Amino acid sequence: MAERSTGLPSQRQVIELLDGEFARAGYDIEDVLVDASARPPRVTVVADADGGLDLDAVAELSRLASALLDELDSAPYVLEVTSPGVDRPLTTDKHFRRARGRRVELTLSDGSTLTGRLGELRDGVVGLVVKDGARGALSVRDVERDSITKAVVQVEFSPPSPRELELAGQTGRET
Structure with a gap:
């Protein structure tokens, strides 16, 4: 319904149009935000990949998204393609895998916190x-993935x- 009143594409429309092409290019759509109240209105596509996104990848995905979304008959808006912010919580195994080698703060189900460098996720256990x-x-502490309430x-x-x-x-350069 929101797409009729704002003239902007809906989150669902954007995902349906872009998901297959982004996946073929090696990227996942993490989120789509449609903000009709912004001036000018804004559509933000949050994408990620195992190696992360660099400026060249953002430019490539922006061109791809723009070409596909131009097919829609919608009101004018600003299109932004971006990567997830560093403050985004890690909520899926894929997020943990992509953050390997990064420094993280974990909150555990008992309320305690641990800070360390994220290692491998294997069989439901994260190395920290x-x-x-x-x-x-330095040592590696095994943390049950299910015991992590926030990362x-x-x-x-x-x-x-x-x-x-x-x-x-990690060997150093791939982080």
Whole structure:
């Protein structure tokens, strides 16, 4: 109904038009936001991939989305293609896989929190590289995926140590 009153494509229409083409290009649509109250009105497509999105990928997806959405007879709007923000909670196994090697804060079902570098997710268990003790020795702690009630990637201002990346299952450049 909203599409009739605003003249904008609906979230469903955008997903139906773009999902197959984005998937063929190697990207997933994480979300679509249609904001008729913005001036000018805005349609935002949030996409992601295992390697993340760089500026070239965003430009490619923007051209692709624009060409496909131009086929709709709709009111004018601004189209934005973007990646998920770093503060987006990790809610699916795919999110955990894509965040591997990143620093995360986990909230567990008992209310405690853990901060460390995200390792591999295997058989419902997440490896988390943590610093132990006063000397800060690195170790991998296994955390049951089902015990995690919230997981958020942390912003880092300096590169992690090679040892930390190695324990997280990364070789350094693919994070």
